[in-house]
Amino acid sequence: MKCPRCRRPIDHEAASCYSCGYSEVEAAASCGTNQVLLQRVHDAAHCLRKHERDELGEVLDFLELKFPQMLFCAYLGSLPSHLSISELGFWLLNHGQVRGAEFTRPNENAILVVMDLTTKQVGISLGYFAEMLITEEDAYRALNAARPNLVNAEYGDALERIFLKLGKVLEKQGRKLRKLTREQLHATLTGRYNSVLDLPPHLAPMLPDPQRLGKSSPIEDRRLSA
Amino acid sequence: MKRLAALFLAAVLSVGVVRAELELPEWESAEESGTYFLGGGLWPKALIPDVAAAEENPAGSEESVESSLAAAGIQFVGPPAPGRPLPGTVVAAATPPASGVPAPGAAKFYGPAGEEGAGDPAMQRVRENPDGTFVVPQEVVEEEAYEPLPPLEGDLADLYFAHAPVEFLIDPQRLLTEQKSNDIMRFLEFHAEESKIRIYVMVIGENQKVPEGVDLQALHQKWFSEDPAVTMLYYREKPELTELVFNESIRNTLPKTVFDRILQNCLREGAVADLAPDQVEKMAIELSIQLYWLSRLMEKENPADSLLVTGSSVHEMMASEDAPELLREYAPGIFIDETSKIVSVIVTLVIVLGGLAMIGCIGWIVMWWRGRESLSGEPLLFPEFALPRRLGGEFCGGGFVGMSFELNEGTS
Numbered sequence: 001m002k003c004p005r006c007r008r009p010i011d012h013e014a015a016s017c018y019s020c021g022y023s024e025v026e027a028a029a030s031c032g033t034n035q036v037l038l039q040r041v042h043d044a045a046h047c048l049r050k051h052e053r054d055e056l057g058e059v060l061d062f063l064e065l066k067f068p069q070m071l072f073c074a075y076l077g078s079l080p081s082h083l084s085i086s087e088l089g090f091w092l093l094n095h096g097q098v099r100g101a102e103f104t105r106p107n108e109n110a111i112l113v114v115m116d117l118t119t120k121q122v123g124i125s126l127g128y129f130a131e132m133l134i135t136e137e138d139a140y141r142a143l144n145a146a147r148p149n150l151v152n153a154e155y156g157d158a159l160e161r162i163f164l165k166l167g168k169v170l171e172k173q174g175r176k177l178r179k180l181t182r183e184q185l186h187a188t189l190t191g192r193y194n195s196v197l198d199l200p201p202h203l204a205p206m207l208p209d210p211q212r213l214g215k216s217s218p219i220e221d222r223r224l225s226a
Numbered sequence: 227m228k229r230l231a232a233l234f235l236a237a238v239l240s241v242g243v244v245r246a247e248l249e250l251p252e253w254e255s256a257e258e259s260g261t262y263f264l265g266g267g268l269w270p271k272a273l274i275p276d277v278a279a280a281e282e283n284p285a286g287s288e289e290s291v292e293s294s295l296a297a298a299g300i301q302f303v304g305p306p307a308p309g310r311p312l313p314g315t316v317v318a319a320a321t322p323p324a325s326g327v328p329a330p331g332a333a334k335f336y337g338p339a340g341e342e343g344a345g346d347p348a349m350q351r352v353r354e355n356p357d358g359t360f361v362v363p364q365e366v367v368e369e370e371a372y373e374p375l376p377p378l379e380g381d382l383a384d385l386y387f388a389h390a391p392v393e394f395l396i397d398p399q400r401l402l403t404e405q406k407s408n409d410i411m412r413f414l415e416f417h418a419e420e421s422k423i424r425i426y427v428m429v430i431g432e433n434q435k436v437p438e439g440v441d442l443q444a445l446h447q448k449w450f451s452e453d454p455a456v457t458m459l460y461y462r463e464k465p466e467l468t469e470l471v472f473n474e475s476i477r478n479t480l481p482k483t484v485f486d487r488i489l490q491n492c493l494r495e496g497a498v499a500d501l502a503p504d505q506v507e508k509m510a511i512e513l514s515i516q517l518y519w520l521s522r523l524m525e526k527e528n529p530a531d532s533l534l535v536t537g538s539s540v541h542e543m544m545a546s547e548d549a550p551e552l553l554r555e556y557a558p559g560i561f562i563d564e565t566s567k568i569v570s571v572i573v574t575l576v577i578v579l580g581g582l583a584m585i586g587c588i589g590w591i592v593m594w595w596r597g598r599e600s601l602s603g604e605p606l607l608f609p610e611f612a613l614p615r616r617l618g619g620e621f622c623g624g625g626f627v628g629m630s631f632e633l634n635e636g637t638s
Contacts, residue, residue: 001616004624012623013614024618066601069608086626093622107621108613123628128613131625139627150631167601174606 004086024094030083031091038096041159044077045117052156059160063167064105070130070170071110073098074159078118085114089125113162115155122150124162138169375399375431386428387440390449394418397429401462406503410510417514423476423521424455425513427506432462446471458492458513465496465505470513479524488516 003010003017005026016023041048041056048056060072075092079085092114093107108127111134115122124139142165149158353361376382385398394414395407402410410427418424436442436459446457450473457471470489477485495512496505616623 001623001625003617004626010617010624012616014616016617022617024620062601062603066603066605067608068605069610085628086624089626090617090619090622090624094619110621119630120632121628121630123626125622126625126627127622128615128625129608131623132613133608136627140629143627143629147629147631151633164601171601171606174608177608 004090005084007086024090027087027091027094031088032095034095036092036096038073038075038092038098040073040098040100042073042075042077044075045115047076047117047153048156056156056159056163059163063163066167067170067174069104069109071098071101071105071107071127072163072166073110074113074115076115076117076155079116081118085116085119085121085123086125088116089114089123093125093127111163111166113159115159120150122146122158122162124166133173134166134169139166142166142169375434378430378434378437383437383440386430387437387445391426391428394425395427395429397427399429399431401429401431402503402506406507410503410507413507413510413514417510417517421514421517421521422454423517424450424453425510425517426450426455426457427510428457428459429502429506430459430461432464434461442469442471447474456513456517458509460502460506460509462502463500463505465493465509468493468496468509476520476524480520484520484523488513488520491516 001010001012002008003020003022005022006017006020008017008019010017010019016026040060041053043053056074063070063072075088079088089112093110093112096107096112098105098107098110106127106129109129110125110127111130112125113122114125122143124134124143126134126139142162145165146158146161149155149161352363355361378386382398386396393411395402395411397407400407414425414427430436442457442459446455449455450457454473454476456473459469459471461467468489470485470492472485492509492512496509499505499508
């Protein structure tokens with residue numbers, strides 16, 4: 001995990017960035033503390049044509065049917081120079097409210113594609129739940145697959161491709177999770193088996209597992225996980 | 227009485243002993259006794275010593291032999307008999323002197339280790355001329371001459387041409403050796419069993435000629451009108467004169483050049499050997515091989531004659547080297563020629579390339595199937611669980627992956 005502002009690695013339970021001290025408070029101070037209403041495809045830059053928007057809408061409809069818990073949305077805009085797309089993504093997922101999203105699709109299940117047409121950058125912000133399902137590698141592959149369309153300014157097609165790639169990842173991850181036991185599932189989703197940033201497990205005292213209480217120490221668990 | 231009988235017996239026996247003499251064969255006439263001499267004609271008369279002179283002078287018998295040879299004009303040129311000295315040499319004493327020095331007047335020993343050429347019979351025949359040159363006698367090797375054969379007339383001609391031959395080898399004059407005749411006969415019988423075109427070999431002398439009134443083609447037609455056959459007329463040790471007579475039906479099937487080529491091949495094989503039996507044998511074998519190819523050719527050329535060649539199964543025989551060329555000239559269809567090879571190579575290439583293309587297509591389909599963006603329509607639910615918060619965010623902890631799509635920039 002990285003800090004949205006300084007892009008330095010942070011711990012997965014850090015209250016603020018150890019390097020720059022960035023946190024949600026800093027984001028609210030710069031972007032606002034209020035909630036904002038977002039379209040599912042929020043084209044603030046007005047770069048999508050109608051048929052592109054319609055096609056993208058169909059793809060998002062399909063994905064929402066396929067993954068009833070997941071929220072797919074996109075923001076395209078021209079950002080000011082002092083605001084990066086990672087900060088915007090962090091702030092939008094915490095302060096935004098996607099129009100039409102059911103209560104079953106909270107923002108922590110959201111996959112938000114943020115595109116800055118000024119700096120020609122695109123990124124994927126993931127909620128807590130979504131980042132457990134989608135690794136950085138998978139997200140990067142999805143962006144890379146859409147790069148030709150982005151270079152050719154086919155933003156609608158690029159967003160379609162990104163969402164479909166992520167949908168494939170989600171499907172694969174879902175099949176994989178079905179085969180896991182409850183313990184393995186919990187360990188997988190909490191990152192005990194595969195740390196995205198290759199950081200050591202958190203040293204904070206963990207909640208004791210009633211089944212394993214008194215049988216092994218946290219150090220032994222760490223060895224097992226390694 | 228007894229005394230009288232004994233006296234009578236003694237008198238008779240003594241008279242018998244006095245009168246007894248050996249009965250020897252006698253010449254019927256005085257002339258015959260003079261014509262008989264020792265050796266039965268193997269030796270010249272002059273070599274036979276005179277018995278009377280030998281009785282009178284037994285010690286001088288050797289000199290008398292030499293003198294008689296000289297008188298007869300015969301010069302001794304051969305090697306001396308063992309234990310006999312060379313003519314003109316004096317026999318040394320029986321016991322050589324103890325000092326090892328030859329006695330004066332003693333003859334030299336002309337042996338292999340003695341003087342040059344004395345012991346070599348070939349060198350003994352070499353004569354030295356007064357001018358220092360040598361005359362080497364040439365050995366005359368008499369060539370084996372055949373007896374002159376009578377012309378093919380009368381009964382002899384009837385033996386050849388009067389009736390259809392019963393055996394495949396027609397040699398009433400026994401011009402070939404018995405062993406080779408049997409071998410050739412067996413081979414021709416074997417060929418007749420394997421092939422429907424039979425071979426009849428007629429052997430005549432090198433100076434003999436077919437009688438003018440005999441037409442071999444007509445005879446062949448008369449004899450072998452029903453069964454196809456080939457008559458080979460062979461002149462002893464003159465294979466270049468050999469004639470081949472085919473059935474009219476066979477000859478009409480194929481062009482004349484085919485039969486010319488067959489004859490040429492047979493003549494070529496015959497020219498390899500020197501002796502008549504070998505020539506006949508080689509030509510018969512070659513003709514058998516050529517007939518095999520001829521039958522194949524006829525089968526290709528004229529399907530109506532397929533019945534004729536169905537029985538031909540001399541596949542074990544080795545074909546002559548130019549037989550395929552002969553067939554290729556007239557029946558290219560029975561060969562796998564170059565065009566068919568090219569076609570087969572092209573077909574193989576097409577198959578290989580097609581296989582590779584198919585494998586590539588399958589691989590591409592698999593890759594496309596795995597990388598396709600379509601998703602199945604079945605809804606997928608994930609298990610819910612509580613996650614720790616980060617950076618104070620309620621829904622998002624800053625999880626972000628970005629990339630630049632500027633052409634001259636890399637990813638962020």
